[in-house]
Amino acid sequence: MAWGDLLGYGGRIAEAQFNPLDARAKSSIKRMRDFHRIVAEHSNRNFRTLVINxxxxxxxxxxxRSSSVSHDFLMRSWELFEAINQHEARASQPGIRMVVACGFRIRGRKAVIETDHGKVNSILKRYQDGFLTVDQAIREASTARPSFDAVPQLQANFAFTKAYVAESSGTGGGFAGPNFFLDTSLLKKTDTEWPVGGKAFDWEHNTLGLKSEFMRIEHLSPEKYTNEASSRLKTGLEVAQTLAGDNDVLEALRRARKN
Structure with missing residues (x-):
């Protein structure tokens, strides 16, 4: 899970008194739109994103069982971070800070919103009754929006919680400037040449009881995953064992699902 936040954005909008018609807000609005565009360009079915302002x-x-997904996600996150900060630098903007964190998430059932089925049924009925052409029906269906929406992967996602809270702690928590920070739970070792980074540091949020070890990544070469033996990153199972402090974490999770 990764969370990134544009630095200084809130302050700039506040200067314009949160009024988009204020001339001082124009650069911030353009900045946000450019940010959204770059995120969209890097998103795909294996690298899903949600932008919130x-x-x-x-x-x-x-x-x-494989660390290949760990490698792919980390590299894509770094590439997104680099693309945003390169654009920010060209636009003389403060940049983005990004935190990659590991954690469990609770899988839930996909909600079925009956009220939204009515929209589809209405389009079908009007088409069958001859009030809509095929082209009109397709266009209307493509622009329909649900009255309720949620991203299931982000609900009860404790990696999201950790990444968001850690990034929000800012310089006081050890997360200074437009930098990239990695939860070392993903690494087999922190004293290797890849990724290149600063000294690992402990972070803790006393109120929430969250804590982890992070390191600032200074450079992440485009190293390709080859095999498990050479991998410097953990598999999902190894990450789960580290987080739970239990080598039999899968059995513990199975028991929890039955209760």
Whole structure:
């Protein structure tokens, strides 16, 4: 899970008194639109994103048996971070801070919103009754929006909680400037040459009881995943074992699902 936030955005909008018609807000609005465009360009079915104003959440479930997904997600997150900050630098903007964190999430059932089925049924009925052409029906269906929406992968997602709270702690929490921070729970070792980064540091949020070890990544070469033996990143199972402090974490999760 990754969370990134544009630095200084709120302050700039506040200067314009949160009025988009104020001339001082124009650069911030353009900045946000450019940010959304870059995120969209880097998003795909294996790298799903959700933008919320000046922030972006990126999510993917790790593979229990292979670290290839870990590699792919980390590299894509770094590439997104670099693309945004390069654009920000050209526009003389403060940049983005991004935090990649590991954590469990609770899987839930996909909600069925009956009220939204009525919209589809209405389109079908009007088409069958001859009030809509095929082209009109398709266009109306393509622009229909649900009255309720949620991203299931972000509900009860404790990696999201950790990444968001850690990034929000800012310089006081050890997360200074437009930098990229990685939860070392994803790494097999923190004293290797890849990824290149600063010294690992402990972070803790006393009120929420959240804590983890992070390191600031200074450079992440485009190293390709080859095999498990050479991998410097953990599989999803190894991450789960680290987080739970239990090598039999899968059995513990199975028991929890039955209760």
């Amino acid at each position: 000046d922030g972006v959440a990126v999510f993917r479930d790790l593979s229990l």
